[in-house]
Amino acid sequence: xxxxxxxxxxxxxxxxxxxxxxxxxxxxxxxxxxxxxxxxxxxxxxxxxxxxxxxxxxxxxxxxxxxxxxxxxxxxxxxxxxxxxxxxxxxxxxxxxxxxxxxxxxxxxxxxxxxxxxxxxxxxxxxxxxxxxxxxxxxxxxxxxxxxxxxxxxxxxxxxxxxxxxxxxxxxxxxxxxxxxxxxxxxxxxxxxxxxxxxxxxxxxxxxxxxxxxxxxxxxxxxxxxxxxxxxxxxxxxxxxxxxxxxxxxxxxxxxxxxxxxxxxxxxxxxxxxxxxxxxxxxxxxxxxx
Amino acid sequence: xxxxxxxxxxxxxxxxxxxxxxxxxxxxxxxxxxxxxxxxxxxxxxxxxxxxxxxxxxxxxxxxxxxxxxxxxxxxxxxxxxxxxxxxxxxxxxxxxxxxxxxxxxxxxxxxxxxxxxxxxxxxxxxxxxxxxxxxxxxxxxxxxxxxxxxxxxxxxxxxxxxxxxxxxxxxxxxxxxxxxxxxxxxxxxxxxxxxxxxxxxxxxxxxxxxxxxxxxxxxxxxxxxxxxxxxxxxxxxxxxxxxxxxxxxxxxxxxxxxxxxxxxxxxxxxxxxxxxxxxxxxxxxxxxxxxxxxxxxxxxxxxxxxxxxxxxxxxxxxxxxxxxxxxxxxxxxxxxxxxxxxxxxxxxxxxxxxxxxxxxxxxxxxxxxxxxxxxxxxxxxxxxxxxxxxxxxxxxxxxxxxxxxxxxxxxxxxxxxxxxxxxxxxxxxxxxxxxxxxxxxxxxxxxxxxxxxxxxxxxxxxxxxxxxxx
Ligand SMILES: Cc1cc2nc3c(=O)[nH]c(=O)nc-3n(C[C@H](O)[C@H](O)[C@H](O)COP(=O)(O)OP(=O)(O)OC[C@H]3O[C@@H](n4cnc5c(N)ncnc54)[C@H](O)[C@@H]3O)c2cc1C
Ligand code: SF4
Ligand code: FES
Numbered sequence: 231x232x233x234x235x236x237x238x239x240x241x242x243x244x245x246x247x248x249x250x251x252x253x254x255x256x257x258x259x260x261x262x263x264x265x266x267x268x269x270x271x272x273x274x275x276x277x278x279x280x281x282x283x284x285x286x287x288x289x290x291x292x293x294x295x296x297x298x299x300x301x302x303x304x305x306x307x308x309x310x311x312x313x314x315x316x317x318x319x320x321x322x323x324x325x326x327x328x329x330x331x332x333x334x335x336x337x338x339x340x341x342x343x344x345x346x347x348x349x350x351x352x353x354x355x356x357x358x359x360x361x362x363x364x365x366x367x368x369x370x371x372x373x374x375x376x377x378x379x380x381x382x383x384x385x386x387x388x389x390x391x392x393x394x395x396x397x398x399x400x401x402x403x404x405x406x407x408x409x410x411x412x413x414x415x416x417x418x419x420x421x422x423x424x425x426x427x428x429x430x431x432x433x434x435x436x437x438x439x440x441x442x443x444x445x446x447x448x449x450x451x452x453x454x455x456x457x458x459x460x461x462x463x464x465x466x467x468x469x470x471x472x473x474x475x476x477x478x479x480x481x482x483x484x485x486x487x488x489x490x491x492x493x494x495x496x497x498x499x500x501x502x503x504x505x506x507x508x509x510x511x512x513x514x515x516x517x518x519x520x
Numbered sequence: 521x522x523x524x525x526x527x528x529x530x531x532x533x534x535x536x537x538x539x540x541x542x543x544x545x546x547x548x549x550x551x552x553x554x555x556x557x558x559x560x561x562x563x564x565x566x567x568x569x570x571x572x573x574x575x576x577x578x579x580x581x582x583x584x585x586x587x588x589x590x591x592x593x594x595x596x597x598x599x600x601x602x603x604x605x606x607x608x609x610x611x612x613x614x615x616x617x618x619x620x621x622x623x624x625x626x627x628x629x630x631x632x633x634x635x636x637x638x639x640x641x642x643x644x645x646x647x648x649x650x651x652x653x654x655x656x657x658x659x660x661x662x663x664x665x666x667x668x669x670x671x672x673x674x675x676x677x678x679x680x681x682x683x684x685x686x687x688x689x690x691x692x693x694x695x696x697x698x699x700x701x702x703x704x705x706x707x708x709x710x711x712x713x714x715x716x717x718x719x720x721x722x723x724x725x726x727x728x729x730x731x732x733x734x735x736x737x738x739x740x741x742x743x744x745x746x747x748x749x750x751x752x753x754x755x756x757x758x759x760x761x762x763x764x765x766x767x768x769x770x771x772x773x774x775x776x777x778x779x780x781x782x783x784x785x786x787x788x789x790x791x792x793x794x795x796x797x798x799x800x801x802x803x804x805x806x807x808x809x810x811x812x813x814x815x816x817x818x819x820x821x822x823x824x825x826x827x828x829x830x831x832x833x834x835x836x837x838x839x840x841x842x843x844x845x846x847x848x849x850x851x852x853x854x855x856x857x858x859x860x861x862x863x864x865x866x867x868x869x870x871x872x873x874x875x876x877x878x879x880x881x882x883x884x885x886x887x888x889x890x891x892x893x894x895x896x897x898x899x900x901x902x903x904x905x906x907x908x909x910x911x912x913x914x915x916x917x918x919x920x921x922x923x924x925x926x927x928x929x930x931x932x933x934x935x936x937x938x939x940x941x942x943x944x945x946x947x948x949x950x951x952x953x954x955x956x957x958x959x960x961x962x963x964x965x966x967x968x969x970x971x972x973x974x975x976x977x978x979x980x981x982x983x984x985x986x987x988x989x990x991x
Contacts, residue, residue, distance in 0.1 A: 253743060253744070254743060257742065257743050257744065262742075265737075267700060271794065273793065274700075274793070314700075315700045315736070315737045316737060317698065317699075317700065317737035317738070317739060318737075318739070318742065318743070319742050319743065320739065320742060447785055447788055447789060447793070448698070448699060448788060449739075450698045450699070450739055450765070450925070450927070451765065451766050451925045451926070451927060452708075452765035452766065452767070452784055452788070452925070453767065453781075453782060453784050453785035453788055454767040454769070454781070454782040454784065454785055454918075455781060455782075455785045457769075457776070459776060464769060464771075464775070464776075469925075469926060469927060480776075483776045486776075486777075486778065486878035487776065487778060487878075489778070489878070
């Protein structure tokens, strides 16, 4: 059981939780993730480590309430509440090499996991350019954290309500045109976004690292459900990744495999909503608090 | 006690059958198929043992259980003592009685078996193990507490056995398990209808009662390295029993389609995550209407039978060799046959076919034939040209065996062998002082009993390291 210390809401669907787990906080490295179970019969859901504080002994995760478990988390994860289990850190740490100029791109929820990498590069002395993409201004989060560890910070919104109007790929093109000496691009976000970012950098031959989010069960290399094809070879997202060379990843296959449980997720969600409404009704009927 | 010498003629001639739930009923639930002997049935079967002076069964048993000894105590109705004798060699009788391939081991070498059906040693072992759980008999400490710290990595049969011996010898034992529940393959792999989770939980409880600490959700190598366990956490000895969980695929076209998965994933979703109760539990699993499982070992039988229980209309087992080469327990093969699995022996898959939407539509296969046995005694399968054909399925499950998980190797300086398993000497010591390893992570995928035996051998070596007198 791990206690939730802090929670921050960024929008009506995005929030962060800071959870106590001193051993994990000590071991965590940029690029790694955890598998969380909210309760005993809960599924195991992978979440990227968005931040860790070794002194406080906590890790932070950013969650978007889109599926059954994440909506449930949005409802129950208040400070003082507990998570049934957190396994991690999982996956290979990101390779923070000697790159002198790095572009870190985060799209939507992918903004959070770019943060530890961007910070590590900055602390390593690199010139860091941050590009973040959101649908609109009200969804933007962690601007202060990003500004603290970037030399340039660029926001892209679909509707132009903040920063430039356009996608992160537009921002990336613009940055590449101004900086001919970029050593590495790191892109984290929805698979389509990572695919298009890789397409943008390919003609320039800029090393591009993406962080993949295949469906996972154990996160320890036992089930093979997270397998992805990279440079024609089968790799396990949880053991060999989650970071891979974006120019070598078969994104179409990943996108197809991610669609596998769509229908089940919908069912689980419906049942949860029904159940929740039912509990509310029962709560009202008996005069209990809900 | 009767001292009349039993002979092949004087003993009950027929082996006492194990009561089983009828196939048409059991395929609709995850209830255990074989129900276990009653006390009378156990006594009856025990009376078939001749109590040989040179018992073949003991030689056939990988951990040399004193079989005539424990069976004699059953004959004498001295069940507690029978259990003591049994647990001198095995810490998991209720498990091994259910999952060992007895026909190749103890029962395969039983004297009675030369003329009649061999004594049902496995069923008797299971009966005693279950009795012990019901009666609340448990293992006792054999030594005073010494305060010595032992870490065990992995909670499969190897880890549990090592933990049991070390805690009984008076050590402080912590078991680190990557998953959220202890038990290893016994928990996530082998289904309820063959080995109920309650049985595994009872064995784990037993160890907890003796003082073993279980740290779940702890993937060693990532959360803590082996070096950290030794240097920072103060563990004087470490046992690695992480199994061989890494799934294999064949590398044929179509493996990334939706509907292709490893038996590990399929079984874990059902057994550990209880997807069979979805959406009451949160983890989903798909079962195809027509399911093909590639491979014919125990894992394949388990996957086939789980698929049938989750509602598959048709289940195929594909194996490139023939029935006599199947590594599965005979009972599992028979159960699968009774439950309607169609066996396609001598069949090799070539390609998994796409339905055009990224999911499985079928499996293109070719027939094989077996050549003469090679140096290792295996008959090599070669394909027969012109026998290509398509089997229409919407799910393909790989049960082709497993490999070493690379995480411990990547995160420590331990020496590995050429295939990536941990290298040990005959005392199961690794290249790092005070660090031992055993079970599937040393031998490659093997059996529950051999993993358990390895855990105990490593415990013996640890005791020597600590200067304990052997008992
Ligand atoms: C479906 C299936 C059916 C089987 N049926 C039979 C049968 O009928 N009879 C039989 O004799 N054998 C059977 N086997 C084989 C048998 O289960 C194994 O040989 C045996 O379980 C190996 O035991 P082990 O202790 O070495 O490893 P495992 O049982 O594999 O346990 C290893 C444990 O270590 C954990 N672990 C791995 N890495 C780490 C890490 N880095 N840190 C912490 N924990 C870690 C794993 O999560 C796992 O819980 C079957 C196997 C399968 C998969
Ligand atoms: S070989 Fe068979 S008959 Fe002889 S002691 Fe063993 S179980 Fe009994
Ligand atoms: S999540 Fe199971 S192997 Fe990666």
